[in-house]
Amino acid sequence: xxxxxxxxxxxxxxxxxxxxxxxxxxxxxxxxxxxxxxxxxxxxxxxxxxxxxxxxxxxxxxxxxxxxxxxxxxxxxxxxxxxxxxxxxxxxxxxxxxxxxxxxxxxxxxxxxxxxxxxxxxxxxxxxxxxxxxxxxxxxxxxxxxxxxxxxxxxxxxxxxxxxxxxxxxxxxxxxxxxxxxxxxxxxxxxxxxxxxxxxxxxxxxxxxxxxxxxxxxxxxxxxxx
Amino acid sequence: xxxxxxxxxxxxxxxxxxxxxxxxxxxxxxxxxxxxxxxxxxxxxxxxxxxxxxxxxxxxxxxxxxxxxxxxxxxxxxxxxxxxxxxxxxxxxxxxxxxxxxxxxxxxxxxxxxxxxxxxxxxxxxxxxxxxxxxxxxxxxxxxxxxxxxxxxxxxxxxxxxxxxxxxxxxxxxxxxxx
Numbered sequence: 001x002x003x004x005x006x007x008x009x010x011x012x013x014x015x016x017x018x019x020x021x022x023x024x025x026x027x028x029x030x031x032x033x034x035x036x037x038x039x040x041x042x043x044x045x046x047x048x049x050x051x052x053x054x055x056x057x058x059x060x061x062x063x064x065x066x067x068x069x070x071x072x073x074x075x076x077x078x079x080x081x082x083x084x085x086x087x088x089x090x091x092x093x094x095x096x097x098x099x100x101x102x103x104x105x106x107x108x109x110x111x112x113x114x115x116x117x118x119x120x121x122x123x124x125x126x127x128x129x130x131x132x133x134x135x136x137x138x139x140x141x142x143x144x145x146x147x148x149x150x151x152x153x154x155x156x157x158x159x160x161x162x163x164x165x166x167x168x169x170x171x172x173x174x175x176x177x178x179x180x181x182x183x184x185x186x187x188x189x190x191x192x193x194x195x196x197x198x199x200x201x202x203x204x205x206x207x208x209x210x211x212x213x214x215x216x217x218x219x220x221x222x223x224x225x226x
Numbered sequence: 227x228x229x230x231x232x233x234x235x236x237x238x239x240x241x242x243x244x245x246x247x248x249x250x251x252x253x254x255x256x257x258x259x260x261x262x263x264x265x266x267x268x269x270x271x272x273x274x275x276x277x278x279x280x281x282x283x284x285x286x287x288x289x290x291x292x293x294x295x296x297x298x299x300x301x302x303x304x305x306x307x308x309x310x311x312x313x314x315x316x317x318x319x320x321x322x323x324x325x326x327x328x329x330x331x332x333x334x335x336x337x338x339x340x341x342x343x344x345x346x347x348x349x350x351x352x353x354x355x356x357x358x359x360x361x362x363x364x365x366x367x368x369x370x371x372x373x374x375x376x377x378x379x380x381x382x383x384x385x386x387x388x389x390x391x392x393x394x395x396x397x398x399x400x401x402x403x404x405x
Contacts, residue, residue, distance in 0.1 A: 002367070002379050009288040013295030020296060050294045058290035062282035066275050074271025079249055081267025082260050086253035126238045131245075136366075137274055137373040144374040152378045153371060161370055161382050165326075165361040166389040171234045172358025178337055179354055184345035193351070193400040194358030201360060201393025208385045 017047035069133065076134035080116065089115030103163075103206070104156050106146070113142030117160055124167040136164060155213050162209050166201035169194065274373050281372025285364055289327050298323055314352075314398045317343070321353045322394045326363040326387060333357070351405050355397040360390045 024047075043049040083089050093100070093114035100107070100114050107113055116139035123132035139160060147154040153161075172194050179187035253260045292298070301323055306316040314322070321339060324332040336353045343349040363386040371379050 001381060002383055005383060006284065006288050009292045009297075013288075013291040013297050016297045016300055017295035047295060051291050054290040054294035055287045058286040059283050061290075062286040063279055065286075066279045066282055069278070070271050070275035072271075073274050074268035077270050077274075078264035078266075078268035079246060082253040082258055082263045083249040084267075085258045085263050086249070086256040088249055088252050123241075126234075126241050128238060128241060131242060133369065134271075136370060140370050140374050144376075151376070153376050153380050153382055157371075157376075158380060158382045158385060161366065162385050162389055164370070165363040165366050165386045166393055167361055169358060171238060172354075173238070174333065175336070175354040175358040178333070179340065179345045179350070182337070182340050182345045184340075184350075186346070190351060190355045190358050193355040193397065193404060196400050197355055197359035197393045197397040200396035201389045204392035205385060205389030208388050209381075212381050212385065 013051055014048070017051045021046045021048050072130050073134045073137065076131055077138060080119075080135070080138050083115075084112055092118055103159060107143075107156060111142065111146070113139055113146065113156075116142050121163065121167065124164065125170050127169050127171050127173045155209075159206070159209050159213075162205035163202060166198060166205045168198040168202060277375060278369050278372035281368045282365075285368035289364060293324075293328065293331060312395060312398070313402060314395070315349055317349050318352045318356070318398070321356055325356055325360050325394065326390045329362045329365065332362075348401060348405055352398055352401045355401055356394050359397055360393045363387060363390055 041049075043053055080089070089112045090110045093110045093112070096114065096118050097109055100118075101109065104114070116135055120132055120135040120139050123129075123135055140157060143154060143157050143160065144150070146156070170191075172190065175190060175194070176187045179190070250260055250264075253263065298320060302316070302319050305323075306319055309319050309322075310316060317339060321332060321335045324335050336357050339353040340347075340350040345354070363383070367379055367383050367386065371377075371382070
């Protein structure tokens with residue numbers, strides 16, 4: 001799936017950028033064109049040039065982001081290791097057991113993956129994005145230990161990911177701050193609507209994932225029977 | 227509402243020191259060699275950072291090209307008759323399309339919309355509710371699966387995007403109802 005989406009994003013952007021440049025070149029007046037050709041910076045003036053520089057900039061930005069993560073990653077992975085050795089993560093996992101056994105039926109009840117996932121979701125709710133990503137990656141690492149096919153994402157990973165991307169944030173701090181800076185009379189007014197919308201997203205996400213898992217299981221059962 | 231905000235603000239400021247205090251303190255109480263365990267765990271931080279580079283490069287390059295090419299304008303043009311049917315003003319459609327792709331991009335779109343229409347207008351409310359209620363799904367898929375070197379993400383992205391769509395559409399309806 002990601003193969004198709006990724007390829008089409010790139011192909012479409014090249015086609016659209018090239019196409020709009022072509023239309024622009026044909027429709028602009030010939031005289032104006034000859035005057036300007038000498039001074040033109042094709043990298044900035046054409047869409048296709050902008051696409052090229054965007055691609056190059058994004059590649060180095062990706063490395064910057066990855067390296068920027070290392071420090072916080074190390075901090076939280078260190079804390080999590082201490083908590084794990086002390087048995088704190090297991091205690092956490094046991095507290096939320098009634099919910100997690102339904103969402104992740106195949107994960108052993110007090111596996112560290114559960115503790116890490118709960119910490120990640122809690123961090124997301126509080127808007128602590130610096131802590132949320134390292135904790136989420138820790139959870140993925142634990143889920144990977146239970147994964148039978150290391151090439152593919154497991155059902156539990158996808159369930160967790162969907163809960164994570166539709167995460168309910170109690171305080172959408174960034175949106176509130178920008179609203180306040182633009183002179184809103186009531187910047188916090190979006191808190192309740194955001195929580196409602198995010199809950200809906202989570203609900204739809206979990207339902208979708210569970211339905212897909214249900215039908216895939218059914219198909220698998222049929223194949224083994226026949 | 228204001229007192230709730232104050233409580234939540236304090237909670238988010240106190241959360242990290244509290245977690246550090248509790249976790250490390252409990253570890254010490256349980257006779258864990260805290261410093262050694264911390265360093266041992268922290269060691270993995272570098273590996274994870276390096277491991278996600280190829281995944282993040284692939285994802286961010288495709289997203290950046292998509293944004294720079296004006297493909298979003300084309301998508302907006304194609305989709306606006308459909309979204310108008312469900313009551314989404316065509317002004318906020320770019321916001322809805324940008325949100326799963328790019329965090330900084332959607333901050334830009336949201337700010338622009340609130341500048342032109344006002345933060346307390348219906349469009350301003352919708353844009354900021356959309357921002358507050360969903361995540362940058364493409365980025366999360368790349369980073370989370372990248373960290374454990376998984377290339378075949380199966381139905382993760384479509385399911386995530388469907389959840390996003392539900393959240394975005396709900397944002398439109400809730401804003402219409404409340405404001």
